[in-house]
Amino acid sequence: MTTNQKIILGIFIIYLGLNAIIGILFSRHQSRQNASSEKNFFIGGRRMNGLLLAMTTMATYTSVSSFVSGPGAAGLTYGYAQAWIATVQVPVTFLVLGVLGNKLALVSRRTGSVTVVGYLKARYKSDALVIITSLLMVAFFTAQMIGQFTGGATLISSITGLDHVTSLLIFGAVVIIYTSIGGFSAVAITDTIQGIIMCIGTFLFLFFVLRAGGGLSGIDAGLANNLPGVYDNLFSIYTPGTLLSFWVLVGFGTLGLPQTAVRSMGFKDTKSLHSAMWIGALTCSFIIVGMHMAGTWAGALVDTNNLPTSDYFVPYIVQKIMPVGLAGIFLAAPMAAVMSTADSLLILASAAIVKDLWRNYVVKDDPVKVASYNKNVGKLSTLVTLAFGIVVIILTIDPPDIIFFLNLFAMGGLECSFFWPLIGGLFWKKGTKQAAICSSIGAAATYVFCYYNVKVAGINAVVWGLLAGAILYFAVGYATSKDGLDSDIIEKCF
Numbered sequence: 001m002t003t004n005q006k007i008i009l010g011i012f013i014i015y016l017g018l019n020a021i022i023g024i025l026f027s028r029h030q031s032r033q034n035a036s037s038e039k040n041f042f043i044g045g046r047r048m049n050g051l052l053l054a055m056t057t058m059a060t061y062t063s064v065s066s067f068v069s070g071p072g073a074a075g076l077t078y079g080y081a082q083a084w085i086a087t088v089q090v091p092v093t094f095l096v097l098g099v100l101g102n103k104l105a106l107v108s109r110r111t112g113s114v115t116v117v118g119y120l121k122a123r124y125k126s127d128a129l130v131i132i133t134s135l136l137m138v139a140f141f142t143a144q145m146i147g148q149f150t151g152g153a154t155l156i157s158s159i160t161g162l163d164h165v166t167s168l169l170i171f172g173a174v175v176i177i178y179t180s181i182g183g184f185s186a187v188a189i190t191d192t193i194q195g196i197i198m199c200i201g202t203f204l205f206l207f208f209v210l211r212a213g214g215g216l217s218g219i220d221a222g223l224a225n226n227l228p229g230v231y232d233n234l235f236s237i238y239t240p241g242t243l244l245s246f247w248v249l250v251g252f253g254t255l256g257l258p259q260t261a262v263r264s265m266g267f268k269d270t271k272s273l274h275s276a277m278w279i280g281a282l283t284c285s286f287i288i289v290g291m292h293m294a295g296t297w298a299g300a301l302v303d304t305n306n307l308p309t310s311d312y313f314v315p316y317i318v319q320k321i322m323p324v325g326l327a328g329i330f331l332a333a334p335m336a337a338v339m340s341t342a343d344s345l346l347i348l349a350s351a352a353i354v355k356d357l358w359r360n361y362v363v364k365d366d367p368v369k370v371a372s373y374n375k376n377v378g379k380l381s382t383l384v385t386l387a388f389g390i391v392v393i394i395l396t397i398d399p400p401d402i403i404f405f406l407n408l409f410a411m412g413g414l415e416c417s418f419f420w421p422l423i424g425g426l427f428w429k430k431g432t433k434q435a436a437i438c439s440s441i442g443a444a445a446t447y448v449f450c451y452y453n454v455k456v457a458g459i460n461a462v463v464w465g466l467l468a469g470a471i472l473y474f475a476v477g478y479a480t481s482k483d484g485l486d487s488d489i490i491e492k493c494f
Contacts, residue, residue, distance in 0.1 A: 002161075004324045009160040011328030012335065015197075016174040019190045019339065023178035026189040048188055048267045050275025055195035056188045057263045058093045058280045059340035061254065062198065062287055065407050067334035068151055071295025072313035079227045079299060081237040083292035088251045090288055092260075093280030099255055100264040101273045103426050108265040110492040115348070116258040116422065117356040119265070123425040123493050125486060126433035129440065130360060134352040136417040136444055137258060141349045142392060144410035148342040149175075149396040151311070155334055158315040159327075168396055171338070176389035179343045180350075180382045187343045188266075194336030199283055201333020202290040204326060205318070209294045212301055212321040222300025238458070245460030249412055253462060256419025257411065259344045346392075350385040409451065416443035416465035420473040428477070429485060429494060435477035443469030 048056070066089070074082035104119065111122035117137065121130045152171035157164050179187060213219035238246070254260060267273050298317045314334065318327050354377070363369040373380075420443065421436035447465030454464065 004319070004327075005160045007324050008319075008328040008331060009156075009162075011325070011332065012156060012160075013170075015332045015335065016170070019193065020174050020178040022193065023187070023190040024181050048263075048272065050267075050272040050279060052188050052192050053097070053263060053267045053272055053276035054093065054279035054283065056191035056340075056344075057097060057260055057276065058284045058287075059191040059195040059198065059336070060259050060263070060344040061089075061092055061096075061257075062284065062337050062340070066288060067198070067201075067291055067337040068155065068314050069311055069407075071291045071298075072310035074292050074295040075297075075299035075317070076310045076313050077227075078237055079223065079296050083289070083296045085238055085243065085246055086288055086292040088247050090285045091281060092251065092254050093284045094277050095251075096254060096257075096260045097264060097273060097277045097280065099423075100261055100426070101267075101277075102270065104261065104264040105267065105273070107426070107493050113265065115351045115355055116261050116265075116418065117352060120421055120425065120436065121356070121360070123489060124421070124431075124433040124436050125489065126437060127360070129421070129433055129437050130356055132437065132440055133417060133421070134356045136440065137352050137414070138349050140410045140413040140417065141259075141345045141352075142395070143413070144407055145342055145345050145349075145392045146396050147407040147410065148338050148345065149392055152335060152338040152342065153396065154311055155315060155331065155338065158312050159319060159331055165397060168393060171335075172389060172393040172396075175339055175342050175346065176386060176393075179346045180385035180389065187347050190343065191340045194340040195283060197329075197336040198287050198333045201330045201336075202287050202294070204322065204330045204333075205294045205298075205314075206290050208321045208326075209297045209301070209317075213297055216297075219297045219300045223297075225300075227299050241457035241459035245458070245463055248466065249408060249415070249460055249462045253412075253415040253419060253466060256415040256417075256422055258414060258418055258422075259341075259348055261418070261422060262348060346385060346389055349388050350381055353388070354381050354384050412447055412451070412460065412462035412465065413444060415462060416447040416469055419443070419466055420469045424473050424477070425493070429490070430477045430481040431473065432477055432480045432485070434480045435473045435475075438476045439469040439473035442472040 066086075070082065070086055074080075074086075107123070108114070108119055111119065113119040113122055117130055117133050120126075120133055149168060149172055152175075153164055153168035156162060156167035156170060160167070162170075178190060210216070210219070213222060264273075267276065295314065298313070298321075301317060302320060315331060318330055322330060358380070359373060363373045417440050420439040421431075424431040424439070425436065443465045446468040447461045450461035450464040454461065
């Protein structure tokens with residue numbers, strides 16, 4: 001390991017350690033507030049202010065794809081076309097909080113729900129739906145976490161020279177420790193720190209790429225050599241079907257992602273929500289557009305034909321153009337993007353197992369078991385989070401080649417599984433439990449089938465999955481809503 005690599009590794013270790021310490025300390029402070037252990041661990045006691053809500057929503061959404069794979073694909077292959085298509089992600093934070101915010105917050109408080117599946121249980125009163133959505137969530141979260149853990153390990157490995165397994169253990173240990181001990185409060189505060197680091201990292205990347213390239217004129221000359229046709233291909237690389245798919249997958253469809261939807265259940269008041277909407281929109285715009293534009297411009301700087309995949313492009317470029325200390329600070333930004341998504345997935349997977357499955361179908365209403373559960377839910381949640389994280393590490397030892405595609409596959413599966421039961425349940429009174437079950441299963445099955453077997457005009461399987469889910473939800477809803485909803489559902493959910 002070179003001296004520069006040792007310095008960068010030292011910066012990484014300090015950064016990772018501070019995240020763990022701050023997350024745990026903040027969680028302990030929050031746990032002293034008057035809220036149940038369950039509510040504290042899974043939803044942070046519903047005490048997020050505008051800054052925390054904005055940053056945790058934005059940071060959860062902007063994953064390793066936003067900081068490593070996407071900009072890498074722009075600089076190595078697709079150029080401005082990749083930067084242009086990425087702008088669809090700009091309004092996501094505003095969209096999610098604006099559509100789901102007040103409604104989901106009110107309903108979750110009335111029903112006492114602390115998870116998205118908990119809301120679905122209160123809205124549809126269906127044990128089958130709870131089990132189905134919990135299992136689908138854990139399955140797709142596992143796939144997405146493998147992508148995130150792979151991203152963290154790849155980042156550490158590519159800039160320090162450590163082997164994949166050692167890098168994976170360093171990254172995984174820190175994320176698992178502060179998430180399992182601190183719960184949602186630790187996730188929220190570390191996401192906020194990571195969001196700030198991502199903004200700083202984006203600024204550094206833009207500045208040094210422009211400086212190294214000699215300004216935009218020098219970059220244009222370099223792009224003409226390294227990525228010929230970079231302007232001509234702006235609107236031709238991606239077909240209309242691909243553009244539609246991307247808009248649905250990383251734009252409109254994100255309303256159905258449980259890891260972003262749950263943020264709408266944990267804020268303090270309406271003022272916090274409104275502040276979060278514009279803070280999140282501004283930071284998300286700067287990071288998404290800034291990183292992809294800088295990634296495109298970086299394609300003009302060096303010959304990268306020897307890189308194994310686009311996931312190595314950004315770390316490679318940064319070490320070429322930045323002083324070692326600043327390179328270490330910048331590379332904490334994609335690490336932050338990976339961590340902020342990984343910890344959110346981990347806490348929700350734990351919630352699905354502990355709250356949605358164990359509490360509802362093992363503990364049930366047995367007074368002795370309920371008392372034991374209430375007393376030990378914090379310890380149980382910690383152990384389950386720890387165990388689940390270890391399983392993900394084991395599954396990530398032999399990682400996939402391209403993180404970008406695994407992450408998008410898991411996103412599409414989650415959107416198809418949850419979109420219509422969640423959105424339809426909030427805004428359509430005729431949505432029944434039969435409609436939700438058929439939509440969730442049918443959309444997920446259609447998505448997986450089409451992902452591997454249907455290739456039409458470049459349209460991603462998520463479009464077919466959401467279309468099938470919509471048809472099933474509304475058709476079955478109309479057919480089974482003759483008797484109307486239970487009065488308790490009407491009172492609490494509408």
